[in-house]
Amino acid sequence: MKINSCDSIKYLIEDIEELLEGIFLSGAGSLNENIVNDVKALANRSAEVGLSFAAEKLNNIYDELNKKYHSIQFDYSKLVKEYYLLNGYIDIIKKARFELSSFR
Numbered sequence: 001m002k003i004n005s006c007d008s009i010k011y012l013i014e015d016i017e018e019l020l021e022g023i024f025l026s027g028a029g030s031l032n033e034n035i036v037n038d039v040k041a042l043a044n045r046s047a048e049v050g051l052s053f054a055a056e057k058l059n060n061i062y063d064e065l066n067k068k069y070h071s072i073q074f075d076y077s078k079l080v081k082e083y084y085l086l087n088g089y090i091d092i093i094k095k096a097r098f099e100l101s102s103f104r
Contacts (some may be wrong), residue, residue: 010097012045013090016054020087023061036065051093057086 019038023031043058064079 009049009051009093012042012049012051013093016042016046016058016086016090020083020090023083031065036062039065053089054086057082057089061086 019035019042022035026035039058039062043055043062046052046055046058060082061079064082068074068079
């Protein structure tokens, strides 16, 4: 993996963390369309760099958020599940990256 690819992944992880924080702080109840579009963009970026699990979870979050716009009684359980799976995945990547950097 090239150094710039590692930097790309680092910045992508930071962007995903910011997105997750935004969703958490808003309670997912009042997300604007820009945040929903950011979810899709991050899913595409994740797929491009090979973070397929992150891409899958982000796409699932995107789908759930779109359902929310078309439903009066939205069930948040799947959105919450996808959120926590993605958050756990990001934590694992960060921990592995930290451990790898300590070997250098």
